[in-house]
Amino acid sequence: MFEPPQDLRRQLGEIAQELGRVLEQAGRVAREAARDVGGWAGRGAVPPRPPGTSPVEAIRQLGELRDAGLITEQEFQAKKADLLSRI
Numbered sequence: 001m002f003e004p005p006q007d008l009r010r011q012l013g014e015i016a017q018e019l020g021r022v023l024e025q026a027g028r029v030a031r032e033a034a035r036d037v038g039g040w041a042g043r044g045a046v047p048p049r050p051p052g053t054s055p056v057e058a059i060r061q062l063g064e065l066r067d068a069g070l071i072t073e074q075e076f077q078a079k080k081a082d083l084l085s086r087i
Contacts, residue, residue, distance in 0.1 A: 003069070012070040016062065020079055023058050055083040 059080050066076040 009070070009072075012065070013072070013075055016065050016071045016075065016079070019061070020058065020082075055087050058083050 062071065062076050062079050062083075065071045066073060
């Protein structure tokens, strides 16, 4: 099995962390926008969940990075626990 150089693994781990932060921020912005739209639409409006921001989808993407050897099992488990705590 191909083992990427340590520097590449570190950089890919940083990219995975940044991806997690971007997904979190996108989710916050989408929830704020949905809350605003819900307020405009009237009481009881249920805003749709924006595509690509589900914690389950983020975990799938992280699993693919782990399976490709781009992040460690420990990095995967830490981010997975963080994402699951938000469900």
